[in-house]
Amino acid sequence: MLKPTRVIAGMKCAQQVAEVTRRYLLRHVAVAVPGIVFLSGGQKAEDATDYLNAMNSLGPHHWQFSFSHEQALQAPVPGA
Numbered sequence: 001m002l003k004p005t006r007v008i009a010g011m012k013c014a015q016q017v018a019e020v021t022r023r024y025l026l027r028h029v030a031v032a033v034p035g036i037v038f039l040s041g042g043q044k045a046e047d048a049t050d051y052l053n054a055m056n057s058l059g060p061h062h063w064q065f066s067f068s069h070e071q072a073l074q075a076p077v078p079g080a
Contacts (some may be wrong), residue, residue: 001033001034001035001036002033002035002037002063003037003039004039006038006051007021008043014047014050014054015054015057018054018057018058019058021055022055022058025063029062031062031063033063034063034064035063035064035066036063036064036066037068038051038067039067039068040067048067049067051067052065052067
């Protein structure tokens with residue numbers, strides 16, 4: 001597992017950040033890595049979920065994506 005901090009570039013940039021992040025991961029992370037768990041960087045659960053959805057929408061990946069957020073663990077999951 002790889003556990004990087006994510007880039008936070010503004011409230012309305014989740015898709016752009018996801019695209020750049022995916023391009024970077026494809027260039028620099030081995031496909032043998034089973035999963036990537038992003039750290040929060042201080043985001044709220046809703047913002048973290050938006051980012052994770054943006055990453056997954058770029059579709060099929062070599063890795064499983066998830067997030068690890070202390071704040072997210074303390075709040076209900078959006079949309080649940």
